[in-house]
Amino acid sequence: MLVDYLEENSEKLQQLHVRLRELDRQYRAFYDRNLREEISLVKNTIGKKRAEIGDYLFRHLHELRMLKNFFPDFFNVLLEDEDVGPLIRRKEWLLNVRPMKPEEAEKELKKIKSQRKQLREAKTFLKKWVGKTEARSLGATWPVLKPCIQDGMEKEEAIQALREMDTKLRKEGWLICIHEPYLLEVLDRFLGNVQQAQVAEAAAQKKYQQAKGQGSTTEYNALRNLRKAQKTHRHWKRLCTQLLYINPLLLTRLKKGQYRWKNRLREPVLRILLTGIISPRVVEKKWMDEMKKRLE
Numbered sequence: 001m002l003v004d005y006l007e008e009n010s011e012k013l014q015q016l017h018v019r020l021r022e023l024d025r026q027y028r029a030f031y032d033r034n035l036r037e038e039i040s041l042v043k044n045t046i047g048k049k050r051a052e053i054g055d056y057l058f059r060h061l062h063e064l065r066m067l068k069n070f071f072p073d074f075f076n077v078l079l080e081d082e083d084v085g086p087l088i089r090r091k092e093w094l095l096n097v098r099p100m101k102p103e104e105a106e107k108e109l110k111k112i113k114s115q116r117k118q119l120r121e122a123k124t125f126l127k128k129w130v131g132k133t134e135a136r137s138l139g140a141t142w143p144v145l146k147p148c149i150q151d152g153m154e155k156e157e158a159i160q161a162l163r164e165m166d167t168k169l170r171k172e173g174w175l176i177c178i179h180e181p182y183l184l185e186v187l188d189r190f191l192g193n194v195q196q197a198q199v200a201e202a203a204a205q206k207k208y209q210q211a212k213g214q215g216s217t218t219e220y221n222a223l224r225n226l227r228k229a230q231k232t233h234r235h236w237k238r239l240c241t242q243l244l245y246i247n248p249l250l251l252t253r254l255k256k257g258q259y260r261w262k263n264r265l266r267e268p269v270l271r272i273l274l275t276g277i278i279s280p281r282v283v284e285k286k287w288m289d290e291m292k293k294r295l296e
Contacts, residue, residue: 001290002056002063006084009053013083016046050087055238057091058245063282064088065095071291093171094246097178105176112173118142119166126159133158178246184259190240191266191273197233198269204229240273251279 020042027035057064068075079085079092100108122142126133133153139146148161177186204226211222244251253259255274261267 001287002060002067003291003294005056005060006053006078006081006088009049010081010083013046013049013053016042016049017083020046053084053087054090055242057087058242059278060280061091061094061245062248063280063287064091066282066284066287067291068092068095070288071295074291074295093175094178097175097246100176100179102181105179105182109173109176109182112169112176115144116166116169116173118144119162119169123159123162126155126162129155129158178243180247180250183243183247183250187240187243187270188261188263188266190236190243191263191269193236194233194240194269194273195266197229197236201226201229201233237273240270241277244273244277248279251277255279 020039023035023039023042026032027039067078078088081088119142122138122145133149133151133155135146135149135151135153138149144165145162148165149158153161177183204222208219208222208226211219213219244254251274254270255277261270
């Protein structure tokens with residue numbers, strides 16, 4: 001169960017943070033190089049663990065959604081957890097997905113695009129503004145600003161409010177784009193990025209092999225470029241995987257071969273990705289019974 005995983009890994013993260021605080025205390029006292037290296041190692045381990053938990057949450061979004069819907073008090077306890085809480089909060093907005101008809105989705109997307117355009121225009125205007133804001137005049141020109149701009153705000157405060165509004169609208173847009181056919185279009189673009197990253201990684205790998213024995217500096221630079229290319233490749237593969245986990249119905253259809261990809265050059269990349277994606281199944285009645293027992 002997701003709950004078991006979160007409790008176990010919350011404890012692991014807590015232990016790592018305790019170790020990090022102790023190492024930091026020792027380093028401030030002795031300024032030892034070995035302690036600094038160990039601090040770096042522990043920080044790296046924490047980063048990897050957080051990324052692992054984030055990926056696990058994407059794979060189990062359906063179960064996380066059920067926790068929020070059926071056990072909201074327990075879900076709030078998880079949100080307050082010092083270690084896994086921030087990771088869950090970053091995914092919480094994805095739990096608000098609701099079914100939408102194509103015409104409704106198109107209408108909402110147009111509205112969001114129009115509002116984000118207003119925000120960009122207002123941001124450009126505010127950067128040249130001198131003095132405090134006048135909410136009425138700004139709201140009359142750009143209606144989207146009415147909920148977030150108040151009279152007397154400093155320029156930087158107002159611009160920050162616009163950034164927060166834009167983040168909110170962008171998330172609302174993504175909640176629409178995870179429906180078909182928008183998600184298919186986004187996924188197609190991301191698969192193109194995966195292909196480009198594959199080509200770049202292969203080229204970097206070839207240059208690294210050629211650089212061996214040509215001097216430490218040349219070999220080091222080639223290795224650094226190779227690692228950068230590998231990281232970019234992993235990044236785009238990870239984003240494609242996350243997109244598919246967000247829409248489990250589409251993922252199931254793709255796995256069953258119910259879609260013929262428009263760009264045939266990208267279809268092999270998709271097939272390779274799909275073989276590595278495990279779709280966790282949750283039997284809701286059994287899950288509900290187990291959760292009730294845990295909370296009794």
